[in-house]
């Protein structure tokens with residue numbers, strides 16, 4: 001890359017451009033948005049279909065769009081089956097390293113064997129097409145097998161992040177009404193065992209639909225197994241029923257592939273629905289073009305499959321594109337802060353895709369942990385989950401990428417399925433900007449009157465058209481989908497992501513962060529209302545309000561304001577107790593950094609908490625218009 005100081009931009013060198021899968025952006029972008037349906041139909045031709053679609057886009061039930069209507073496809077047929085007929089068969093699909101140093105690899109052939117076995121085990125437990133299986137696992141290959149096994153037989157997976165508490169897990173199992181849960185006896189994290197099975201045991205007590213819990217053995221620690229409900233996976237997989245042959249189910253393009261619960265402004269987490277057809281087309285296209293995927297690439301998406309990044313770009317897209325996935329179980333700094341760099345060197349990773357929080361977290365240990373390793377295999381870098389600050393960008397670029405790897409700062413969401421605003425390797429880069437909309441995506445930044453803002457001004461980010469990765473809806477809640485994403489721009493038919501942004505003179509988009517009551521902590525998405533509800537379940541709390549405040553490493557820290565019930569008084573002990581309470585209700589990621597006790601919360605006359613006022617006050621900023629304040 002070359003740096004133009006005057007413009008503050010980084011330009012790709014000829015070698016990057018020469019090998020890029022996309023050589024030109026502007027013209028191709030224009031034609032893609034003039035005729036998105038033919039653009040996406042062309043992309044869909046890269047996949048194998050049991051039956052081609054009758055209609056590229058069926059918009060008769062807006063905003064529940066149906067892509068590739070009438071088509072028959074299965075994502076696993078694309079991610080595994082088709083590779084078995086090519087030279088990919090013997091190529092590595094997965095390289096996995098456990099935190100404790102265990103290493104396992106699977107070729108596409110072996111992956112097919114493991115997924116087929118897992119699928120037959122699920123079938124033997126009565127799992128059928130359309131059933132929702134909840135997966136609560138550490139980052140081990142079996143987590144990927146379980147996901148793919150569900151998809152293979154047309155069942156739907158709902159992966160719950162292994163850092164969520166039993167409360168959060170049971171809420172998600174209940175909403176999905178899962179009959180079968182897949183877990184493990186634990187996973188390693190920072191040298192300790194994350195006791196997932198005990199959390200499942202506690203969660204399923206409140207889940208009347210759960211009949212079967214399948215447990216994969218990872219740590220061999222002792223766990224409680226309930227007879228007639230709990231089965232060890234290794235027992236089941238040794239039964240004749242777990243044959244290594246399993247037909248992949250022909251699913252409709254618009255059949256559910258998975259549910260993934262995500263936090264919104266209000267209420268409980270929403271189960272976003274993604275389907276076999278549009279989602280496969282969208283993620284494989286974005287991955288191939290943005291990460292410039294070559295058949296020999298070793299791709300490491302250092303996300304957890306419990307989040308959308310893991311679903312789209314750790315598991316499904318790289319496999320569809322026939323790359324080799326690298327997967328690591330544990331903490332980035334265990335046992336030392338060079339763990340990641342050592343693994344990149346050891347396995348010759350070509351592309352690293354991670355979050356600004358992880359970069360900032362590793363940056364604080366200093367560059368020598370990185371530079372002692374040979375990272376010359378790296379060709380491209382990626383960032384996702386929150387805005388990346390220019391300082392972290394530059395460190396990632398110069399220390400990790402040795403000034404030769406373009407950074408793909410990809411903006412997207414659980415709802416969008418895949419990248420929406422992102423550079424391509426051929427584009428000049430501006431640190432901190434996610435650059436431009438991907439092909440087929442029309443993005444804009446608008447003011448209160450829905451008019452485009454002037455360059456440099458802040459406004460609401462909107463997406464003005466429809467794309468195949470767009471979620472098909474929220475599980476069991478049609479109205480919420482309409483209300484959350486489409487109501488505000490009903491007239492225009494635009495999608496509302498809930499982020500604020502700026503657009504500059506060159507058309508580069510700078511995403512600033514959430515403009516609603518969602519908090520991004522270390523890139524994890526949490527709802528202020530969920531944290532507040534967790535606080536209120538403590539006997540001492542009568543009211544609570546949660547706001548994000550800037551944090552050096554995590555991006556945002558959680559600050560909670562709490563009003564205590566009569567008879568309780570503020571103390572250090574109570575503060576600690578409340579923090580731990582939230583952690584056990586929701587999971588350690590939601591633990592507030594700070595709890596402030598207060599006698600009242602600023603509210604509007606209609607009773608809405610004015611978080612904006614709390615935030616301004618905490619930051620010592622102007623509190624703005626207070627005319628609607630009740631007292």
Ligand code: PRX
Pocket residue numbers: 262307308309383384385386387388409410411412413414415434497498499511512513514520523524525
């Ligand atoms: O605020 C944006 C932020 O993450 C939100 C979506 O969170 P989630 O659904 O959990 O998906 C995260 C992984 C795709 C967005 O509304 N976000 C994501 N990527 C970026 C980002 N903010 C700025 N820059 C990004 N590259």
